[in-house]
Amino acid sequence: MSEPIDPYYAVIFTSTQKENIEGYPEMANKMETLAKQQTGYLGMDSARNNVGITVSYWKNLEAxxxxxxxSDHVIAQHKGRKDWYSWYNVKICKVEREYEFKI
Known part of the structure; x- marks a missing residue:
């Protein structure tokens, strides 16, 4: 994430996928590209093993x-519930401070 202005917001999307996720990787790539074009988008972190966690960062709640x-994200949400996810949880959090360690 590149130097966000504090405070900002994080949307934490945690999920488990169904066995057959045909079309999911393409849609995920499309959504990432589209999110980057949205006003107020600040960045994203993602990891997947048995459970997936994607955290997207936003300037404000309006974004x-x-x-x-x-509209395209609404379609992806519908397909996710119908075809790809067996469970998901979304948390929206206000980030008031951040710091990191790096060698």
Whole structure:
């Protein structure tokens, strides 16, 4: 993530996938590309093993609301519930401070 302005918001999307996720990788790539074009988008971190965790970072709650309602993202959400996820959880958090360690 590149130098966000504090405070900012994090959307934490945690999920487990079904066995057959045909079309999912393509849609995930499309959503990442599209999210980067949204006003207020700050970055994303993602990891997947048995459980997937994607954290997207946003300037404000309005940007998050607009992303949730973006037409292509609405289609992806529907396909996710119908075809790809057996479970998911979304948390929206205000990040008031951050720091890191790096060698």
């Amino acid at each position: 998050i609301k607009n992303w949730k309602q973006q």
